[in-house]
Each structure stands twice: as structure tokens, then as C-alpha cells.
Amino acid sequence: MKYIIVGLGNFGASLAEKLTSQGNEVIGIDTRMNKVDVLKERISHTICMDATDEFTVSGLPLKDTDVVVVAIGEDQGANIMVTALFKNLEVKRLISRAINPLHEKVLKAIGVDEIVHPEEETAERWAKKLCLTGVVDSFELSDDFSIVEINLPIKYEGKKLSEINFRKKHNLLVLTTIKSSQVKSSIGYSNKVHKVQGVASADLILEKDDVLVVYGANKDIQSLLKKKFN
Secondary structure, three states: OEEEEEOOOHHHHHHHHHHHHOOOEEEEEEOOHHHHHHHOOOOOEEEEOOOOOHHHHOOOOHHHOOEEEEOOOOOHHHHHHHHHHHHHOOOOOEEEEOOOHHHHHHHHHOOOOEEEOOOOOOHHHHHHHHHOOOEEEEEEOOOOEEEEEEEOOHHHOOOEHHHHOHHHHHOOEEEEEEEEEEEEOOOOOEEEEEEEEEEOOOOOEOOOOOEEEEEEEHHHHHHHHHHHHO
């Protein structure tokens, strides 16, 4: 996969390095030449540039990029400007870093669906999350078992949980589902809202764009993802 990481501080640099080491193509961007020089051997590509400049940013390979992460932490104003710019350029998937609750509210107001809190979440966790195709989020209970959120496979749309029988077919337990809806912010941007539906019952009918919250062994989760996306 292809990523653009804007801001090569501790979190951004660590995330860019981990994604590169896992075989992804990463463009790391920072305004500080010393940061770019230090990391040029450890990240696929590094560029010293001002990501608040629309003309410069529009020259990046945005159409070929799967995920853009705005990891700027020191300057909230720059973070918001860069995030708004990439949002307006309609990149495929946009993730931005929030420093405090007010900053997070501003990011949500401009339509950012995924927000990073580096003080609470590690770069390693985000690298895993971004590299597993189809996984919305994950929580490792141990080395062998996890709870993961995955996008509903198309073949299961309109079916009852009892018809699919995840336990027998995939050796996994569906705990609940999450539904998403689009809500307009006060300044007109569309923002995605997620609502957990409660404990899943056998009679639950799965719908398009549902997210499944699944518990099981990591090997069984990986097996389901391979069947779904290969």
C-alpha cells in the first residue's frame, strides 16, 4: 500500500518507519531539513516541503495514495490547515492527529473521520491497523486472541447471523455490529458518526456498510480476512 505521512516528529517518524519496514511505500514530509536527512535511509521517500501550500501538495501522487496521515503535533494551526487541504483534495483515506479535545472538535467539524491520539495510541498499533486490509480497528487481548472491527463482506449483506454461522464457519464470535451515518457539521462538511448496536443476536440481519465486531484467535481472524479480500 502507499502512504503519505505529514510531520516527522516522534510519532510520525516511527509510524513511517514501521510502515516502510512492513513493505509499504511511504512518503514522509516535513518542513525541517534535518528531520528529512536523518530519516531518508529509513523511509521509502522523504521530502522537505511546506504541506500548507496547495500548489506544492497538489503535485504529490494523491490518486495513487491509499492513506494520508497528518501527524503534525507541535503546531495545531498547521495541522488544521494541512488536514483541511487534504480533505478538500478528496484523498482516499485521511487520518489526522489531535492534541486536545478542542483540536479534535475542529478536526471533526471539517469532516475527519479518523483521529490519532499519539499520547494514548502507539505507532506500532496504528501500523498494524493500517496494514490489515479490511480491519477498522483492533484490540489485542493476548498474543493469540483479539477483538477486531471488520467491514462486512458483501456476500453476507442481507443475511441473518444464524444463516452465516460464524462460529462454525470461521471459528469466530460476532459480539456486535456498528452502523455508520453521515451527519453535516455546522460549517457544511459531512462527518461520519458510528453507533454500536448492542449484543448481536442470531436473528440480526446484516446490512450494507455494517462493521462487525469479532472475537477470536488471531489465526482465525487472519484466515477470514484472507478469504474476504483475496
